Amino acid sequence: MVPTEPGETPMRVLMLNTTPVKVFGGVEQWMVRAAAGLIERGHTVRAMGRPGSRFVSRMRQAHIPTHRSGSGVNYGFFSALHIAWVAQRHGIELAIINYNKELTQVGLARRLSPIRKVVGRSVLPMMDTAPRHRRLYAQHLDGMITPSREVKRVVEEYPWMSNTRVENIPNGLDISRVERAYNQCHGRRTIREQLGLSSDTFVVGAVGRLEKHKGFHHLLAAFGTLAERVNDAALILVGDGSEEVALREQAARLGDIAANINFMGHVSSVDHLMQVFDVLVLPSTTRYETFGQSLIEAMAFYVPVIGSSVGGIPEIINHEENGLLVPPGDEAALAQALLRLAKDGELRRRLARAGRQRVEQYYREETMLDRLESYLTDLLRTP
DSSP: OOOOOTTSOOOEEEEEEOOOTTOOOHHHHHHHHHHHHHHHTTOEEEEEEOTTOHHHHHHHHTTOOEEEOOOOOTTOHHHHHHHHHHHHHHTOOEEEEOSHHHHHHHHHHGGGSSOOEEEEOSOHHHHOOOHHHHHHHHHHOOEEEESSHHHHHHHHHSGGGTTSEEEEOOOOBOTHHHHHHHHHSOOHHHHHHHTTOOTTOEEEEEESOOOGGGTHHHHHHHHHHHHHHSSSEEEEEEBOOTTHHHHHHHHHTTGGGGGGEEEEEOOSOOHHHHTTOSEEEEOOOOTTOOOOHHHHHHHHTTOOEEEESSTTHHHHOOBTTTBEEEOTTOHHHHHHHHHHHHHOHHHHHHHHHHHHHHHHHHOBHHHHHHHHHHHHHHHHHOO
16 A cells, blocks of 8 residues: 655544444445555544444454444434534544434534535435435535445436535455465365365355345245255355344245254354355345445455346446346346356356456455545545
8 A cells, every 4th residue: 555645634534434333334344444544544534433333343443543423313413513522633624424314413513623525435315315415415415435336327316416526436355365364264174164064065155234125035035946956055144134033034934944044143254254155145136235345255255256236236247257147136046046056166166266356456455545545635625
């Protein structure tokens, strides 16, 4: 990484995220890595989140100074005063936020502090386009970072975003973590043995929040079909969320196949599990699937991927070239794609090699940080 050039003024940035305490998704991962990367380049970054949240915990693990935020209530006057106090004390000039409610608070705080620019890192207009939020976007949202071209296109269609500078900056990945994971673990076979899996088991993996729009109920159905047609298959679901109970009940209804389904819950790192997977699936059903971080993580580990043809996923997966795409919610198509990979080792190896090459070419963390640093610097130079 290249530090701030001599003569350039380092930025002072606040990462504000009031996500619920048990949520740590793609945006939160991005904020942690972006904050750490900007600090390595000589900038000052502080984080603000709910006490006891996974977001705050991960920020602290990355040695990023953190502050306590409010609960994320719209128009929280005292939360806004606290943001203004933090900004005044540390000279914060730019805030990166995630939720609409954070924009209401920062919109007030910027009047009482040195905060000059506010940037969104999620798909705020898609979440809530109520008139009061439209006014907030027009008045207080100076920039929006989108992880895919499709999200950028949709955001720019909203007339109330006409004064907002929207920039597409795909997520990045520290590829060196792959080698570190290989060195820290004792090999694929050892990890499989620890999980009760044989070396011949065809392992399907999925990583993400267990929420309805992620489509894991479709994956369970497709896996049921797969397990009936191959001798030895297993499914590992990594993550937690509001649909976990329903998904466990659905798995139980598969009878004997349920013994081959492992709910891992939330884990701090998926790197050891990536070495176990024969394929990773992202079966999302919403067109607001902004990126698909688990896809590039799997591809970096030479794991072939299957994704739904929605949102930003087709920008990562070129069908039949570096992965397979299936229509969202089409359980038969997903089962067929899984069956193809289970029976065709050469196809798995070809897709895995191409996937790794795509990550190296387009999704390196250094590239993401270069673009982020340039974008934020230019934004601060704009009156």
